[in-house]
Amino acid sequence: MAAVPAVLQSEWTKIRTVSSTLWTLASALIVTVAMGAALSALLKSTFDDLSDVERATFDPTFVSFSGMVLGQLAMVVFGVLVVGTEYSSGMIRTSLAAVPQRATFLFSKVAVAGALALIVGLVTSFLSFFLGQALLGEHRTTIGADNVLRAVVGGGIYMGLIALFSMGVATMLRSSMLSLGILVPFFFLISQILSAVPKAKEVAKYFPDQAGSKIMQVVPDALGSEKAPYGPWGGLGIMLVWVAASLLGGYLVLKRRDA
């Protein structure tokens, strides 16, 4: 029985010794922060052009997180590659020959990669927040205001969960290409489009990214967005259910299929 601390240590070695880890996480951070800053600056200069509803529900915290839409894709790539390269390289057979207990193997890997994604996510969300607020000028808010700290920490958790969800999907599909081909269009296009289509948005509300991103809003239904039948924590809860389901599915596939 390979001991859990040993497997954790080994997974950490694996993760830190490939360059894809560095560039996916770095681009998640840079893209999110840079795009959030750009949109914050844009909204500051165009604040007066906003509609009354949008002005009434203006949410400076949420605005500074605008970059997440793009930045989360880098997190998806990170999550997919952590698992997918085991399959594409054939390393999975070496790994499972060394750790025959598949639950230990998968959940150690997920724990290490998830913790790393969470840390990077938190750094990203704090950087995005402070830079965005600095650029919003007179429309800014502060970290001490009601619910703001919850939203900023929630932004970090959101990124970590996106990575975990992707790992689960990649474990189920056992292929980087397939997972990316499904997840990237889903998060970047399908989920965004469906959430704007009248009937479909009732369903889209319960998608992991739509539900989870509620945690980043300080003002309910910020910027005139759709009303949701759940609060910020409820939304995060829905996302957690998605993540748990994908990881459980991944585990069952790994356990039952031949490597």
Place this chain on the structure above:
Amino acid sequence: MIEAVGLTKRYGAKTAVYNLSFQVRPGVVTGFLGPNGSGKSTTMRMILGLDAPTSGRVTIGGHPFRQLPNAPRQVGALLDAKAVHGGRSARNHLLSLAQLAGIPARRVDEVLGVVGLQDVTKRRSKGFSLGMGQRLGIAAALLGDPQVLLFDEPVNGLDPEGILWVRNLMKKLAAEGRTVFVSSHLMSEMALTADHLIVIGRGQLLADMPVKQFISANSADFARVRTPDTEPGQREKLSGVLAEAGGQVLSETDGALRVTGLPLSRISDLAHGADVRLWELSPHQASLEEAYMRLTQGAVDYRSSDDKLAHLQAPPQPGQPGYGLPPQPVVPADVPQQGWYAPPPPGQNPYAAAPQPPAAAPAPPQAPPPSAAPQQSLQKPSDTTEDAR
């Protein structure tokens, strides 16, 4: 000790391995042979718990692999040389494996030296040649100093020096009392490396016996004797004399005689005594390769056929100069089909007649007495240790 009992694996309708039972004993190199697609790798993966058998079981030291305590310290395996993340350096790859089993980092540098990769430890394995990949895979197998070692096609892609090194490494590991299980489709390589052979074809056991016994059971050394064509009577006369002396005599299509069971000198003496002149008296020895080919020829899944290039060539135009001889009648080969392999002694090999389903396995698994195994390994003393190269 690896023990398989009734091991069966089906992928949908295709049966990859059927009812395979064998034991791999410590102290000898056990070769695992079979044609492409015969189920060698599937069996290896089942031993390592990567694939779950459809039925039957396989254990290492009495435990199924997945229940082994600290598997990397007990079993080392090379399955696929390229099963490495290409972006990771050789050293980091081994380090991640070492940490799993609580093996100190020092050991990583040690094995890198053992396999001769000490100069490329920091290089990404993406740039490795197949041979370097094999060495890295062997290093991973040796990492935990395990008592049981499995190597799937370890000499693929190695240069002659590397092949020699692997050969000696296997023998050395076995001589240290470890269980060494090496798969290959190269009989000639196994002949030099292994002490014991397990041969499978189409997923079923064809033979399980020491190499020596395998050769003598499956080979057919014979002498070809030719008497003057001009005097047919001499041929009949010699046949009679040889049969009387205890030899088996078969006629070949071109009139030569194929004699088994008598040494050349005795044949010569007998011919002399019978006053028969000989035009040819030549020894023919079956190699292990031939023995193997004949054993497995009924069980080959992927067989190449002649490349008929006729339709690509311009039709011959008879009568024109420069097109060589007119078509010659095809001369039948002197040995009937199955060709280049010496046919077996009559009645010994059911495969000789026609390809049959392996169900009629010619050699029931004959477990040699356990005491025979260590002796075998002692008979192979020629290990020159080139380990620390």
